[in-house]
Amino acid sequence: MxxxxxxxxxxxxxxxxxxxxxxxxxxxxxxxxxxxxxxxxxxxxxxxxxxxxxxxxxxxxxxxxxxxxxxxxxxxxxxxxxxxxxxxxxxxxxxxxxxxxxxxxxxxxxxEDIARLRKAPLPMYNVDLSPVPVTLDALKAEQDRLYWAEVGDP
Structure with a gap:
């Protein structure tokens, strides 16, 4: 045993x-x-x-x-x-x-639901530390816009 x-x-x-x-x-x-x-x-x-x-x-x-x-x-x-x-x-x-x-x-x-998290505001702040609500989708769209502005539109 x-x-x-x-x-x-x-x-x-x-x-x-x-x-x-x-x-x-x-x-x-x-x-x-x-x-x-x-x-x-x-x-x-x-x-x-x-x-x-x-x-x-x-x-x-x-x-x-x-x-x-x-x-x-x-x-x-x-x-x-x-x-x-x-x-x-x-x-x-x-x-x-x-x-x-x-x-x-x-x-x-x-x-957490991933789709809900993608739409939730990310904790981002201005220089004066005031909050700026930004969603992940908006952040990606801005990143894409800046990228294509840099390399030229496809």
Missing amino acids: AKKLQIGQRQASRICQMSATDRLAFIAEGLPIIHASAKGFWSASLELNAMPREAEVLEGFAKEEAAKILILLDVVRCPEKRVAGKLSMLIGRFYGHLERLIYAQLAEWWS
């Missing part, structure tokens, strides 16, 4: 010393635990209607926990030939607050 893997505080660094099979089993066993933790923080944040600051903190914890899942999925997807060079970096992201928040933000961006 296989030895039960321990999962808990600061255990992710053990992944670096595991074989591919053990690493996959360890991650598979840990993902539901991390998911339950994220759901718990999220549920608790929804209960704090009268305390929005505290609710926001718990939402942040929930997002960080969910980001741990994304990081572990990156570990699983990492090609076996590149694991030695990438694994310690990925595990470092697992413990960093900023790294987890970046993963969470990227996940929100990935779910």
